[in-house]
Amino acid sequence: MRRNKWIVLSLLLVALLSGCWNRNEPERMLYVYGLGIDYKDGEYNVYVQIIDFKRVAKLEQPNTDPNQSETGFATGKTIAEAIFNVYNSADQRIYWGQLTYVVLSEEALKNGAMQSAIDTFLRYRETRYQVLLYGTADSVKDVLLTVPIVNTAITLSRLGDPKNTYDQSSSVEPVDIRRMIIGLNEPGHEMVIPYMEVSENWETVTGKDQIAQLAGGGLITPKEFKGFLDIEKISGLRWMNEKTQRGEVTFSLNSGEDFMTAVLQKIKVKVTPVVEGDSVKFDIDVRMIGEVSAIPIKIKKDEIRKKAEQEIKKQIEETYKEALKLDVDIYRLSEYLYRKDVKAWKRLQDKGKVELSDDSIRTLNVKITELNSDRKTFTEKIR
Template identity: 50%
Template sequence: MKKKITLIVSLTAVLLLSGCWDVTEPQRMYYIDGIGIDYKDGQYEIYMQIINFANVAKSEGPTPQAAPSEIGFAKGKTMEEALFNLYRSIDQKVFWGHMTFIVFSEEALKSENSIAVIDSFLRHRETRYQILAYCTQEPIKDVLLITPILNKSLTASKLSNPLHTKELATYVEPVDLRKLLIFLNEPGHEVNIPFIEINKNWETAKEPTTETALTGFGLVSRKGFKGYLKDGAARGVQWVYHKKTRGDVTIKLENKEKEYLTVDLEKLSTKIKPIVKNNEVTFEVDIKLNAIINGFKGKVSTDEIRKGIIKEVKKDIKKSYEEGLKLDVDVFRLSEQLYRKNIKAWKKLQKDGKVPLTADSLKLNVTVNKVNPGRKTFAETIKE
């Protein structure tokens, strides 16, 4: 009797199971990797990059006949209208959960609705706060059509996963939508968005190729787009950023007209201390570094190397800071430091979330803890 009851209960439970009848099969969906947003003539222009996963998990190499991605394009008076116009030409379900980046054109950032566009993506239930944000002056379609070196999968591209190159150099720190919203909502209500350029320094035996390069920042506030820090003007940001970073400086050796030395630097820490006096605030920035020497044969002392590193790092930081002041941007978020550490002073001095800054508001102290000669191929390279 007990066996019959158990059997009836089991059969009833099986019949009540809903199964997976309403689940879309993975091969019957399109997966979005990135979105490009432009704004022209009062309309949004949307570029949708749909990625081909045929090459993602193949150990024997990519499938040559399979296109790594396809780019869809549509226009609309709003971003949502443009997306629905694009849906009309898509023959499968679209999955947004793998979306990894958004690229904004300069005109899209200048649009008064740029923040609303970001909010629209975050309201979608399939998207995530970890989506990376970029800006560019290049044609967005050209940026999205670039494939990684050696035809690797697009999931390994610089835009999809910029941290892959962090072990080589941390020139521009990635910014995701979560960080972007936090920086715009908190003093001084500004954010540095990584700036993309198309690099044409690569080629195969058959033809030249292109690759994306992060070469600076687009500066955005809650009131709109402020401008760019590019190339040399952006170098100082990496030394003030709070996380550990890696970069390089090239120093000119003393008393030697044509001899230079490139040094690898690892930033250990950055400490910023706001000092308020007579209704004015200055910021003491204390930076500690380690240095590794590469590729030099000759006699040079560690004191000479330290002096050269400190001089170049300070020059980089001051240039980024002063270029930011020209654009009315607090590139190092110094106002936030005062907000965190002395809220009373911040309330007294701030205007629209920012404290007044001048060229004299920044006081730098750079310390080089260690100078590592690397492999001691040449005994005379470092002289204590």
């Protein structure tokens, strides 16, 4: 009798342990890695990029199959409706926990897709704040269909893993949903997102590859898309960002005949607001260390330093003025006043921003505190 009681009790415990029966099996789900959002004819066009983790995981052997992903498409009056329309053609349950990046077209940005996308995904339990955000003037579908160089795993592409390339050459800093929310909620209420384009500057013996390339920066506010600055016009932004890991500047040594490139890092930026009655001006001090290698002519270290400092200062000023044409405080100077003197900021601000003009930067000092060379002397090697 006692034995029978133990058998019955064991069966009851087994029944209680069966709580995972209604869970989804990993092999019976489709995993979203990237998402593209466009806006045409009053509807959102959504492109969902599904990747095959079984192919991506085989890192011990070269991946000879370029088809590591597949992209689905649907439309809807809202982003959520378009996504549900994608479900209608999916063979398995779609899982959003691996969503890594979202690419938005200019038309989508102009029609408030940034706010809609953030609201949609942050309210869904499977997605995270670490989703990266990009803009593009090219076809969103074409950007999603770009392939990594030499068939690298798609999870290591420029879109999925931008920090790897940003550490080597810093231009426009990668932005995720978390940083976007913080930036738009702080005084100034403006952010810059990387803009991508489809490029064919890499090729194999079989033809050219379409890859995703950084094209510049998109200027975003909580309510509108302000515009786009290409990679040249936005070049000054990296010198005003202490998160810049490594940047280069090329400058002329003697009226355009000989050019030289310096690599800069360890950037330190100090912005001091100076309130003058009903206006505010800013004193900016930028410091960094540099390194040069190729030296085309015989020249002194101080001359190289001076030429590099002049070019960096020029880039900072030009980017500031280009952004000002779009009514954008690209260096977030308003926030510096907010941190330093909140009473003055409250008096001078309008919708979070203080009024800026071409001469709002009162002083701009750029100093390369240390300049090193790969060689022992600053002279050309072959004479």
